[in-house]
Amino acid sequence: MIYELYYWPGIQGRGEFVRLALEEAGADYVDVARLPEEDGMGVPALMKLLDDASDDRPPFAPPFLQAGDLVIGQTANILQFLGPRLGLAPSDDAGRLWAHQLQLTIADVVDEVHDTHHPVGSGLYYADQKPEAARRAADFTQNRLPKFLGYFERVLERNRGDTGRAVGDALSYVDLSLFQLVAGLRYAFPNTTARVESTIPRLTDLYARVAARPNIATYLASPRRLPFNEYGIFRHYPELDS
């Protein structure tokens, strides 16, 4: 199976959570919108699928994944689909529900990160909503960021056997996504995250262990890993950190 990932080129964004799973598993995949238009790829290929009037199950927005005849949208749903196929999900139903629940909570904090720089509207520029962003980011850094990271630390701590994994004793896509969450928060809110990190030793340890995994380390050092920038979800605007 060759998976086709469709996501906006130029940013890590929500697509990155899917990329990390595909990379860790060494899966065959094509990052469609980042390939040349002259080869039938690029953003036109993404838009074609997004606007395909003959598609009876159209996705609302990228990322979406083509796997054979299936087109699957919503990041957490894609990971739920890929997890068992890539060996990155628990084998039991209860474990899979729990992994998905954690992934949806990661999606919630990612949404909130997005809204720190876009509290008024995703169609406007940051420059058009700076006062609102300052208030939203203050609430996020003071209240929400510590609350979410404290929650994930608790999840790691309570996982039976304290295995250093989010779910059970094997690596799952949730661990990879927690790595990405910490990476993004360190980039976007370095001061706030540094202050909070002393209280989340298991999460920072998980970050380091994921980063050191051979396939992930290779990926992070490759041109396939886009740098963080001020077009994605995790943006570093110093005035929003504290």
Added chain:
Amino acid sequence: MIYELYYWPGIQGRGEFVRLALEEAGADYVDVARLPEEDGMGVPALMKLLDDASDDRPPFAPPFLQAGDLVIGQTANILQFLGPRLGLAPSDDAGRLWAHQLQLTIADVVDEVHDTHHPVGSGLYYADQKPEAARRAADFTQNRLPKFLGYFERVLERNRGDTGRAVGDALSYVDLSLFQLVAGLRYAFPNTTARVESTIPRLTDLYARVAARPNIATYLASPRRLPFNEYGIFRHYPELDS
């Protein structure tokens, strides 16, 4: 199986999407936090489970559902779990993935509705963020609401056979959630929603057909159905409608 639903009393909120599925199916369930404290229920019972330090899979926030030994959080995850058990999900894997994808997209618009009155912080009052709310709501009513409803209309239109259902030809939890979405938007943004409704005939028809289902009609007329109010997610602030 007696399901125990945990959600804040006094508001429909995200719990309502779960309630509608349980009610349609005629399931045995207990709405824990709405029952008397002297019977060991009420908000203390909810807080006890939320703060239970011995729970190795703690939910981040309500709603969560206790089903036997399982405690399941995240609204869409609860519905994914309940759907097959209540006869409210497709029988094939691809259909279930698609239903869940739609539910996650409904969750996205619900989040955006929440942020129309709470664009700065969920811990603050609306009165403390009115200017920001005015801008956010303007973007939501002009751009996001029509975009989301147009998407769901397209989903209904393209569903093979134009069955009047979101997925396949049988009622699913997605139909019930689309009913709730339309109900909430009509309450919160009556002017905007009325303007958009002429462009979404299938969605308004689905709304009417769900409302007329015997179990749903009985539920809606019962005291179990809380009224919309200005503490929930769908709030009617006339200044935010347009």
